[in-house]
Amino acid sequence: MSASSADMSDLLMKLGEKLQNIETRLKESEDQIMDLRNKERTKVIFSAAAGFGGAFGPFNTDKTLIYRAVKTNIGGAYNQSTGIFTAPVSGVYYFSIFYHAGGHHQVGLSLYKNNQYIVGLHDHKSKYDIADNGGNAAFLQLQRGDQDDANANDIEINGQMQSASSPDMSDLQIKFGAMGEKLQDMETKLKETETRLNISENQIMDLRNKERTKVMFSAAAGGRGAIGPFNTETTLIYRAVKTNIGGAYGQSTGIFTAPVAGVYYFTIFHHAGKDHGTVLYLYKNNQKVIMTQNHKAVFEIAHNGGNAVFLQLQPGDQVYVRMTANSFIWGGNYHTTFSGFLVSQV
Secondary structure, eight states, X not given: OOHHHHHHHHHHHHHHHHHHHHHHHHHHHHHHHHHHHHHHHOOOEEEEEOOSSXXXXXXXXXXXXXXXXXXXXXXXXXXXXXXXXXXXXSEEEEEEEEEEEESSSOEEEEEEETTEEEEEEEEOOOSSOSEEEEEEEEEEEEOTTOEXXXXXXXXXXXXXXXOSSOOOHHHHHHHHHHHHHHHHHHHHHHHHHHHHHHHHHHHHHHHHHHHHOOOEEEEEXXXXXXXXXXXXXXXXXOOEEEEEETSOBOTTTXXXXXXXXXXXXXXXXXXXXXXXXXXXXXXXXXXXXXXXXXXXXXXXXXXEEEEEXXXXXXXXXXXXXXXXXXXXXXXXXXEEEEEEEEEEEO
């Protein structure tokens, strides 16, 4: 075999090895993309309120509480007509329950996994309280169906030995021509595969950057003593910022502005004295979403309350807390708080 033929065979061999390595990397990248996208698509999030103003109960027997005012139900796992959440995939889930009730009857709420009692809330009938509040939460490991109420291509390159005798020139030209075409085809395939690999690696980077996007904040009301009452509804500005990763909470305005599209989780808690009632609403843009409330106390020294919700937001959506006219809360750096974080981008 001539030196030129040997050189071309060697080049073909090296190109084949390079192509095989790139296709192996491409397969690995595409597998990673599939895993990341499957992870991204699995979203199960819901929030719902009891709905219908006024009292529920008392009843003579235990009742499954049906939360009919659905705020968020991504994945459709919460059934609005039964009050039951059914796990669509195996995993660890977080559940929270909050209530507000009058003081004329006792309150007992239990969170069940299938038929197993997990956590509960209880408050006694009050001789003096006008109303009471409570909450609880739990992480649960669920299996699918559990219920809670509350190719790299193979490349083969064959070398061919020639006889030591002097080759026929026409045969040699044919052979060189065939090898040249094969070389050109392999170079074209190599470029195409490299392009696909670059695209795949960029997609992986984008998906991983999505996972790394962190948005979370916590802030307390700040100040000392009572805030309010005011004559009009007022946006509550939580000035004592504990955490503000991503900078989405405005310390001077009390407004959280969503930096990316996604599902966010928000909590509000309040502490107040007995002299006035407290009514706090959490707003999404101009829409009331949830509230926490307590009446002016007759015999209590102070009262507390809280609530939480998952919200699906678009970039620029705003979430904030407003206190109704003639309401007040207790300021300071610890008790009355507003928190939120990005659960998942969508």
